[in-house]
Amino acid sequence: WLARRAKRMTSRENELKQRYPGQPWRWDADWASGSIPSTTSMGAGFLVWFASLWLLMSAPIPFLLAEEVSRGNYTSLLALIFPLVGIGLLLYAIKLIRSVRRYGVSRLTLDHHTGVIGTGLSGHIEIPSAVRFPAGINIQLLCKETRGSGKHRSEHIVWSDTIRVASSAIDLFGHTTRIPVHFDIPADVPASDSDKQPINWTLQAGERSL
Numbered sequence: 001w002l003a004r005r006a007k008r009m010t011s012r013e014n015e016l017k018q019r020y021p022g023q024p025w026r027w028d029a030d031w032a033s034g035s036i037p038s039t040t041s042m043g044a045g046f047l048v049w050f051a052s053l054w055l056l057m058s059a060p061i062p063f064l065l066a067e068e069v070s071r072g073n074y075t076s077l078l079a080l081i082f083p084l085v086g087i088g089l090l091l092y093a094i095k096l097i098r099s100v101r102r103y104g105v106s107r108l109t110l111d112h113h114t115g116v117i118g119t120g121l122s123g124h125i126e127i128p129s130a131v132r133f134p135a136g137i138n139i140q141l142l143c144k145e146t147r148g149s150g151k152h153r154s155e156h157i158v159w160s161d162t163i164r165v166a167s168s169a170i171d172l173f174g175h176t177t178r179i180p181v182h183f184d185i186p187a188d189v190p191a192s193d194s195d196k197q198p199i200n201w202t203l204q205a206g207e208r209s210l
Contacts, residue, residue: 034110034123040096047093054086104128108181108203115201118187125205127177136166139205141183143190146198158199159189179205 061079068076106127115121121141143159161183171178181203190199 044096051089058082125179
């Protein structure tokens with residue numbers, strides 16, 4: 001099923017690339033529609049899977065260490081970092097899942113159908129529940145470039161900007177919360193891309209400093 005879904009998504013993306021050459025923001029159905037859902041739930045699901053696999057692979061370590069410690073090899077205790085990392089990842093995934101269950105899946109709705117390089121990005125984040133932010137909230141827009149491949153693959157921040165939205169600017173409509181978003185984007189930053197060196201634009205929100 002996953003293979004068929006991936007094949008359909010690839011076919012759809014190729015079709016959009018041919019229809020809108022040089023406009024990578026239109027190759028994604030959500031961006032083209034002007035309403036982009038949060039990826040938090042997807043990220044949480046992946047983390048649960050990855051942490052579970054990590055813990056399964058590191059499960060024998062405590063039993064092996066018991067024998068090593070009995071021989072006086074206390075340096076071997078450093079291997080406990082592997083199951084501890086797995087536990088940390090799982091706890092973080094649970095935190096994300098609780099957040100999604102509490103607030104629902106947020107969406108970024110754009111005033112215009114895309115954030116245009118050299119102009120700006122305007123719209124609002126819509127949370128499907130009534131949430132109050134007495135101290136306001138930080139919104140950060142990042143442009144990241146992926147470099148290298150394999151073990152040498154890494155992300156580098158090309159450009160970023162952070163705005164502080166005051167509590168008075170956040171609107172509550174029944175069980176819906178709307179947070180206004182506006183960024184001025186300079187003309188010399190790269191647009192989204194999915195080819196040689198992928199460029200990824202990310203929007204993050206949090207009550208604490210980002």
